[in-house]
Amino acid sequence: MSSRRRNVLIGHQLDIVEQTLTSAVLSYDKALDLFIADAKRKALRDYTIVYYRRECNDFRGYLVQQEHDLFIHEITREIINSYVEDMQMVRKLKAATINTKLRSIRAFFGWLYKCKYIVSNPMERYPLMRERTGKVETFSLKQLKQLLNAPDKRTFTGQRDYTFLLLLLETGIRLNEAAGILVEDVKLSEGQIFIRNTKNHFHRYVPIQAKMKEQLRRYLKLRGSCETEHLFVTIDETQLKRGAMQKIVAHYGNKANIKGVRCSPHTMRHTFAKMCVMNGAGIFELQKILGHSTMEMVRVYVNLYSSEVNDKHKSFSPLNNL
Numbered sequence: 001m002s003s004r005r006r007n008v009l010i011g012h013q014l015d016i017v018e019q020t021l022t023s024a025v026l027s028y029d030k031a032l033d034l035f036i037a038d039a040k041r042k043a044l045r046d047y048t049i050v051y052y053r054r055e056c057n058d059f060r061g062y063l064v065q066q067e068h069d070l071f072i073h074e075i076t077r078e079i080i081n082s083y084v085e086d087m088q089m090v091r092k093l094k095a096a097t098i099n100t101k102l103r104s105i106r107a108f109f110g111w112l113y114k115c116k117y118i119v120s121n122p123m124e125r126y127p128l129m130r131e132r133t134g135k136v137e138t139f140s141l142k143q144l145k146q147l148l149n150a151p152d153k154r155t156f157t158g159q160r161d162y163t164f165l166l167l168l169l170e171t172g173i174r175l176n177e178a179a180g181i182l183v184e185d186v187k188l189s190e191g192q193i194f195i196r197n198t199k200n201h202f203h204r205y206v207p208i209q210a211k212m213k214e215q216l217r218r219y220l221k222l223r224g225s226c227e228t229e230h231l232f233v234t235i236d237e238t239q240l241k242r243g244a245m246q247k248i249v250a251h252y253g254n255k256a257n258i259k260g261v262r263c264s265p266h267t268m269r270h271t272f273a274k275m276c277v278m279n280g281a282g283i284f285e286l287q288k289i290l291g292h293s294t295m296e297m298v299r300v301y302v303n304l305y306s307s308e309v310n311d312k313h314k315s316f317s318p319l320n321n322l
Contacts, residue, residue: 025071026071026072026073026117027070027071027072028060028063028070028071028072028075029060029070031072031108031112031117032053032056032057032060032108034115034117035052035056035108035111035112036049036052036053038111038115039052045176045197045199047176047242051104052104052107052108054104055100055101055103055104055105056104056105056108058101059083059101059105062083062086063075063079066079066082072112072117072118073118073119075109075122076122077122077123077126079122080105080122080123080126084098084102084129087101095129095130095131096131098129099128099129099131102123102126102128102129103128105123106123106126108123109121109122109123110123110124136270136274136300137261137262137267137270138261138267138270138271138274139258139261139267139268139271143256143258143261144169144271146256146257146258147165147249147252147253147256147258147263148162148165148166148169149256150252150253150255150256151165151252156222156235157235159218159219159222160219160222160223160232160233160240161248161251161252162215163215163216163218163219163232164178164232164245164248165248165249165252165268166211166212166215167193167208167212167216168249168265168268168269168272169268169271169272170208170209170211170212170272171193171206171207171208171212171272171289172206172268172269172272172273172276172289172290173195173206173269173291174199174265174266174269174291175242175245175246175265175266176197176199176242177195177197177198177199177291178232178245178265179197179230179232179240179241179242179245180195180196180197180230181193181194181195181196181197181230181231181232182196182229182230182231183220183223183229183230183231184229185231186216186220186231187205188213188216188217191207191208191209191213192205192206192207192208193205193206193208195291198291199291202291204288204291206289207289226238232245245265246264246265248265249263249264249265249267249268250263250264269290272290273286273290276289283299
């Protein structure tokens with residue numbers, strides 16, 4: 001006579017039930033919709049949500065191309081490995097680009113595992129590719145002068161764009177951060193600007209000096225009152241969107257015929273960091289102003305642009321005694 005089966009499921013039996021009730025019937029598209037909905041509930045930045053959707057859809061495109069079933073529980077580490085190989089060998093993507101995509105799907109599967117939509121996470125501790133730190137592009141002083149002289153300051157848009165360019169150079173803020181500044185965030189009397197639309201959700205103040213305050217005061221008078229509270233506005237008195245702001249540096253770089261360097265807001269950020277380091281800024285001050293959550297990129301700036309090593313080398317160069 002056989003023994004009676006235990007009615008309470010335990011161990012791997014519960015895993016079977018968990019998989020059957022969740023991941024086995026959850027399609028990739030449905031899982032992604034749930035992930036994006038959660039990101040919106042958490043009030044993540046629009047740019048971050050677009051990034052997650054874009055890169056997760058890139059991985060979905062690979063799954064379709066390879067004729068894999070679009071069920072979450074069937075995605076294995078081996079499939080992800082083959083995806084990385086495809087990006088390397090077929091698409092010839094750079095390590096930094098591949099890592100950008102991996103971070104997105106790592107966040108996606110990490111969330112699915114945390115919420116128990118999958119019983120194992122194929123992206124758990126998945127290593128990123130080693131990136132070689134290349135040359136960080138910056139503007140020369142001559143190029144900066146050409147860039148700042150390019151806007152027509154007899155027009156409203158010229159004054160607005162000149163203010164934007166000066167602000168990028170004065171503070172090193174990111175494009176998204178500049179796009180999120182409201183009029184009330186400009187504290188002229190205190191010599192500060194409040195940065196609310198940050199990458200890591202830690203709000204901060206950045207200092208501004210006399211020349212920047214003078215230009216902001218001038219621009220604010222020209223701007224006047226608008227329905228939008230955003231600092232930078234169009235001639236129709238609506239918010240100047242991130243996409244339009246993205247093109248400003250490139251537009252004036254082309255107008256000034258600047259060659260050999262990418263004309264973008266991020267190049268302005270690199271230039272700010274370079275000039276601060278060369279003028280003696282410490283890593284902690286630079287980290288605070290730039291809003292970096294780690295020291296990694298700040299150390300890159302210091303290693304590239306600090307004049308301290310060059311100055312000391314003058315005293316200990318082996319050739320001094322020859």
